[in-house]
Amino acid sequence: DVKVTQSSRYLVKRTGEKVFLECVQDMDHENMFWYRQDPGLGLRLIYFSYDVKMKEKGDIPEGYSVSREKKERFSLILESASTNQTSMYLCASSAAGPLRDTQYFGPGTRLTVL
Amino acid sequence: QKEVEQDPGPLSVPEGAIVSLNCTYSNSAFQYFMWYRQYSRKGPELLMYTYSSGNKEDGRFTAQVDKSSKYISLFIRDSQPSDSATYLCAMSAAAGNKLTFGGGTRVLVKP
Numbered sequence: 001d002v003k004v005t006q007s008s009r010y011l012v013k014r015t016g017e018k019v020f021l022e023c024v025q026d027m028d029h030e031n032m033f034w035y036r037q038d039p040g041l042g043l044r045l046i047y048f049s050y051d052v053k054m055k056e057k058g059d060i061p062e063g064y065s066v067s068r069e070k071k072e073r074f075s076l077i078l079e080s081a082s083t084n085q086t087s088m089y090l091c092a093s094s095a096a097g098p099l100r101d102t103q104y105f106g107p108g109t110r111l112t113v114l
Numbered sequence: 115q116k117e118v119e120q121d122p123g124p125l126s127v128p129e130g131a132i133v134s135l136n137c138t139y140s141n142s143a144f145q146y147f148m149w150y151r152q153y154s155r156k157g158p159e160l161l162m163y164t165y166s167s168g169n170k171e172d173g174r175f176t177a178q179v180d181k182s183s184k185y186i187s188l189f190i191r192d193s194q195p196s197d198s199a200t201y202l203c204a205m206s207a208a209a210g211n212k213l214t215f216g217g218g219t220r221v222l223v224k225p
Binding site: 004039040041042043044045048058059090092101102103104105106107108 | 156160202
C-alpha cells in the first residue's frame with residue numbers, strides 16, 4: 001500500500017519562528033511536491049523536486065525553501081513564519097515515467113501561525 | 115481570473131442521484147485532465163485521468179473533456195453517502211508537468 005507521511009497533523013507556531021515540515025514516502029518515487037491548500041484557491045504548488053538535491057520553484061515559492069537530501073524525504077522550511085502562511089500543507093509524490101501524473105498525497109499538516 | 119474555475123458548492127443530492135461536477139479553464143495548452151477526491155482531514159486521491167477530449171468511464175464515474183469549450187465534467191452515478199467529499203479537478207499541459215488545480219467542489223450525498 002502506497003504511503004506518504006507528514007511529520008505533524010497540526011502545528012501552531014509564532015510569527016518569526018523557523019518551521020520545518022517533513023514528508024516521507026515509501027514508494028521509491030523520484031518526484032516530490034509541496035502544496036498549500038486554502039479555501040476557494042485549491043492547491044497551489046510551492047516547490048517540487050525531480051531528484052535528490054534537486055529543487056524547482058512552483059507558483060508561490062516566496063517565503064519558503066525546501067531540502068531533499070534523500071530520495072524518500074522532502075522538507076519544507078518556513079524561514080520566518082508569518083500569519084499569511086497559516087494554511088493546510090500537503091506533500092505529494094509520483095513516479096517517473098508513464099505514471100508521473102499520478103500523485104499520491106499525504107494527510108496534510110494544518111499550520112497556524114499566531 | 116483564475117486559470118481553472120470550479121464552483122465551490124456545496125452540492126447536496128439525495129442518495130442514488132447523479133452528481134454532476136465541472137470545471138472550466140482558460141489555458142488552451144492543457145491536455146491532461148484529472149479528478150481528485152478529498153475526504154475531510156485527508157489528502158486528495160486520484161479518481162480519474164484523461165488525455166485530450168472524449169469520455170472515460172470507471173465504474174460509477176464518468177469523466178468528459180470538451181477541449182473546444184475548455185470544459186471538463188465528472189459524473190457520479192448512483193451516488194452513495196460515502197461519495198460525500200470535496201472533488202478537485204486538475205490539469206497540465208504535458209505529461210509530467212506541474213498540475214493546476216481548481217478550488218474544489220464540496221459534495222454532500224444525503225441518505
